[in-house]
Amino acid sequence: MKSAWRxxxxxxxxxxxxxxxxxxxxxxxxEAEQGTVQRIFYFHVPCAMVTFCAFGLVAIAGALYLWLGNxxxxxxxxxxxxxxxxxxxxxxxTGSIWAKPIWGTWWTWDSRLTTTFILWLIYxxxxxxxxxxxxxxQVARFAAVVGIFGALDVPLxxxxxxxxxxxxxxxxxxxxxEHGLQDPRMVAALLMSMAxxxxxxxxxxxxxxxxxxxxxxxxxxxREVALWRAAEEGGRA
Amino acid sequence: xxxxxYLFAAYSLIFAGILLYVLFIGNRQARLESECQEMEAALExxxxxxxxxxxxxxx
Numbered sequence: 001m002k003s004a005w006r007x008x009x010x011x012x013x014x015x016x017x018x019x020x021x022x023x024x025x026x027x028x029x030x031e032a033e034q035g036t037v038q039r040i041f042y043f044h045v046p047c048a049m050v051t052f053c054a055f056g057l058v059a060i061a062g063a064l065y066l067w068l069g070n071x072x073x074x075x076x077x078x079x080x081x082x083x084x085x086x087x088x089x090x091x092x093x094t095g096s097i098w099a100k101p102i103w104g105t106w107w108t109w110d111s112r113l114t115t116t117f118i119l120w121l122i123y124x125x126x127x128x129x130x131x132x133x134x135x136x137x138q139v140a141r142f143a144a145v146v147g148i149f150g151a152l153d154v155p156l157x158x159x160x161x162x163x164x165x166x167x168x169x170x171x172x173x174x175x176x177x178e179h180g181l182q183d184p185r186m187v188a189a190l191l192m193s194m195a196x197x198x199x200x201x202x203x204x205x206x207x208x209x210x211x212x213x214x215x216x217x218x219x220x221x222x223r224e225v226a227l228w229r230a231a232e233e234g235g236r237a
Numbered sequence: 238x239x240x241x242x243y244l245f246a247a248y249s250l251i252f253a254g255i256l257l258y259v260l261f262i263g264n265r266q267a268r269l270e271s272e273c274q275e276m277e278a279a280l281e282x283x284x285x286x287x288x289x290x291x292x293x294x295x296x
Contacts, residue, residue: 083258
């Protein structure tokens with residue numbers, strides 16, 4: 001992504017984020033049952049959406065890397081996994097904060113919470129493999145396989161509230177296939193937050209991808225310098 | 238903690254988390270850019286010294 005595009009995306013992210021904060025905290029009406037704490041929903045759900053998109057991208061980029069062997073796909077996969085991990089952590093933390101006043105506990109081994117925590121653990125393992133496994137094509141291939149298998153948990157999280165007995169609400173579409181949000185201002189706040197977080201994801205992905213490309217370039221420069229030094233020493237000898 | 242406190246905590250944590258991650262990427266990018274520049278300069282010096290020694294040998 002060129003720097004002008006990155007700047008444009010950053011500007012749009014900031015504008016939509018400010019609008020999302022205003023719509024979520026001020027414009028949307030207070031929910032009748034849960035009260036003001038329900039407003040966590042407007043940022044909790046978009047964080048979850050970005051998590052799923054990021055890990056979906058990990059699976060796609062990982063499959064393309066395994067198929068084509070191009071370093072670009074590996075860098076994209078790694079960038080998406082790291083961002084997915086940041087947002088997955090935020091989903092778990094904000095969900096926990098929301099759970100305390102509503103369910104009376106910070107954590108419960110509910111099906112959606114547990115499957116989300118499993119997703120977090122899988123990608124924690126993925127990032128550890130990346131951090132400590134070294135910068136070799138073999139590690140990149142292992143990581144791609146872990147990334148693809150990890151992403152299989154995403155559809156399970158989505159359907160978990162319908163498959164098992166759970167206290168987690170099916171928010172967007174209730175179990176009776178009704179619309180979960182009654183007021184149009186609530187829907188607008190959620191859509192604006194989703195737009196803001198999607199743009200934030202694109203912007204962060206561009207930034208992180210650039211650092212990984214720089215890292216690849218640095219490694220190739222290091223190899224080239226080592227070769228020149230070896231040739232120079234060989235010439236002297 | 239009142240319910241407003243929970244709301245404040247959740248929103249603050251989201252923005253603190255994102256800000257920390259952006260700072261982490263920014264620092265890493267700055268470090269990599271300076272390392273790349275150092276390596277490019279080292280490579281340039283090696284190329285120059287190699288071309289100089291080739292010129293001396295040909296004389």
